[in-house]
Amino acid sequence: MLGGDRLHDVSRPWSCGKQCNARATHASFPDPSGVRDLACSPPRAEAVTLAESPDQSARSRGAHGLGAPTRDPLLALSQEADRGYSRGDMTGAVFAGIETGGSRIRARIADAGGDVLADAHWPTTTPDAALTNLVAFLAGAVPASGTLVAIGIAAFGPLVRDALSGDYGRVLNTPKPGWSGSNLRAALAGRFNVPVVVDTDVNAAACAEWQRGAGRGVRSLAYVTVGTGIGGGLVVQGRPLEGALHPEIGHIRVGRREGDRAPSVCPFHESCVEGLASGPAITRRLGTGRALADDPALLELAAEYLGELAATLVLAWSPERIVWGGGVMSTPRLLERLRSALTSTLAGYGVGEAAAAPDFCVSAALADSGLEGALLMARASLPLNPKTGL
Numbered sequence: 231m232l233g234g235d236r237l238h239d240v241s242r243p244w245s246c247g248k249q250c251n252a253r254a255t256h257a258s259f260p261d262p263s264g265v266r267d268l269a270c271s272p273p274r275a276e277a278v279t280l281a282e283s284p285d286q287s288a289r290s291r292g293a294h295g296l297g298a299p300t301r302d303p304l305l306a307l308s309q310e311a312d313r314g315y316s317r318g319d320m321t322g323a324v325f326a327g328i329e330t331g332g333s334r335i336r337a338r339i340a341d342a343g344g345d346v347l348a349d350a351h352w353p354t355t356t357p358d359a360a361l362t363n364l365v366a367f368l369a370g371a372v373p374a375s376g377t378l379v380a381i382g383i384a385a386f387g388p389l390v391r392d393a394l395s396g397d398y399g400r401v402l403n404t405p406k407p408g409w410s411g412s413n414l415r416a417a418l419a420g421r422f423n424v425p426v427v428v429d430t431d432v433n434a435a436a437c438a439e440w441q442r443g444a445g446r447g448v449r450s451l452a453y454v455t456v457g458t459g460i461g462g463g464l465v466v467q468g469r470p471l472e473g474a475l476h477p478e479i480g481h482i483r484v485g486r487r488e489g490d491r492a493p494s495v496c497p498f499h500e501s502c503v504e505g506l507a508s509g510p511a512i513t514r515r516l517g518t519g520r521a522l523a524d525d526p527a528l529l530e531l532a533a534e535y536l537g538e539l540a541a542t543l544v545l546a547w548s549p550e551r552i553v554w555g556g557g558v559m560s561t562p563r564l565l566e567r568l569r570s571a572l573t574s575t576l577a578g579y580g581v582g583e584a585a586a587a588p589d590f591c592v593s594a595a596l597a598d599s600g601l602e603g604a605l606l607m608a609r610a611s612l613p614l615n616p617k618t619g620l
Contacts, residue, residue, distance in 0.1 A: 332458025434603025537571020
């Protein structure tokens with residue numbers, strides 16, 4: 231159980247006194263939050279703007295551009311469940327997790343034992359506004375008795391997740407206005423002298439659910455979020471699927487149902503599942519002041535599109551379980567109807583016993599899967615202990 235009783239008050243402006251241990255470097259950014267005196271900082275790092283790619287000398291300075299190379303965060307994350315950390319090994323260590331969502335950005339600071347020290351969130355507007363808010367939060371929320379040692383980011387994509395790339399963390403062409411080409415990871419790495427690691431929000435959530443939530447006990451797990459967008463990640467033994475980039479399952483084409491002529495909300499595709507069944511797509515279909523649960527026909531339509539997506543994942547990935555998260559999936563009866571649509575779409579084809587199990591399609595067990603995954607990534611980014619090898 232996370233220590234919710236230790237939450238920092240985020241209703242006041244953040245400030246950094248002489249005892250701040252966030253180790254932020256002096257940087258040029260708007261200062262609405264009172265973060266002016268960062269005299270506790272080390273010498274200033276070279277400024278990195280969100281529109282720029284990370285420093286091209288990153289390879290010579292390590293994968294993160296922050297000094298000595300760190301562990302592969304994905305490999306380390308898969309080992310985390312087996313080894314754990316002791317408070318004695320990391321006295322005073324503080325970790326930051328960040329989740330960038332289509333509607334809001336969340337940040338959390340936790341100690342080595344997992345107790346939450348501070349929480350904050352802001353609407354998702356522009357990359358520069360996100361950077362300003364996050365720098366102020368991180369610089370002001372780390373307690374004087376702690377030291378920020380790593381930052382993990384669970385980000386919407388598509389993005390470059392290869393830590394050896396000079397563009398590590400860069401957002402590619404995305405439906406989110408103003409975010410294409412931005413690099414929040416690089417910007418934070420330019421301001422804090424700690425490892426900053428990033429993966430997709432769904433990969434992070436999948437790892438957290440596999441390790442601590444609805445995926446415990448299975449070898450392979452697909453996590454799907456249905457909210458402002460639709461995305462998914464696959465983990466096998468805790469390690470996310472790796473490829474040229476990462477899966478973008480929200481943009482898989484689905485067959486439009488007869489009579490469905492509603493325009494897609496995706497600017498790239500006319501018939502992808504995100505364009506037809508994401509939160510904004512459902513809102514456009516409903517109109518103002520109506521809920522999905524109040525429209526049985528639309529609920530069935532959304533379930534059919536999501537069930538077709540689930541069938542595609544079964545046929546392509548063959549996971550042992552699919553965990554569903556995101557705001558849309560909280561709609562009563564949607565998951566039940568989705569299960570039925572999955573069965574209908576598969577039409578009796580032999581896909582094994584797992585897909586027919588009652589617990590094959592389940593709701594996420596963690597309230598903050600993405601944030602917890604970001605914190606796990608931050609912890610896993612630290613170097614191995616030279617004494618124990620863990």
